[in-house]
Amino acid sequence: MMESKYELGVDLVPSDSLLDGLTFDDLILAVHCNCREVTRAAVHTELSRILASRTQDMSYLLEKNMDAIMAAAMKGRE
Numbered sequence: 001m002m003e004s005k006y007e008l009g010v011d012l013v014p015s016d017s018l019l020d021g022l023t024f025d026d027l028i029l030a031v032h033c034n035c036r037e038v039t040r041a042a043v044h045t046e047l048s049r050i051l052a053s054r055t056q057d058m059s060y061l062l063e064k065n066m067d068a069i070m071a072a073a074m075k076g077r078e
Contacts, residue, residue, distance in 0.1 A: 006060075006061060006064055006065075007064065007065060007068070008065045008068040008069070008072070009068060012061075012065070014072065018058050018061055018062065019054060019055075019057075019058045020054050020057065020058075022050060022051070022054065026050065027043070027046065027047055027050065030046045030049075030050060031043055031046050034046060034049075
């Protein structure tokens with residue numbers, strides 16, 4: 001099995017998501033699995049943890065593909 005490169009034009013296309021979606025089911029499952037006590041604070045904390053992780057992934061994809069993003073944005077401007 002080939003390892004993903006996470007690069008536009010290689011194994012990503014422009015219509016792929018830069019930031020993964022988040023559903024109520026995702027949050028509910030995370031709270032169920034990760035929180036000893038289910039409280040408002042625990043739900044907020046878990047949501048923040050999920051968002052931080054997804055934001056980190058998004059930033060990685062952005063930086064890895066910055067040149068390709070800028071090149072695609074410049075097409076037709078020459």
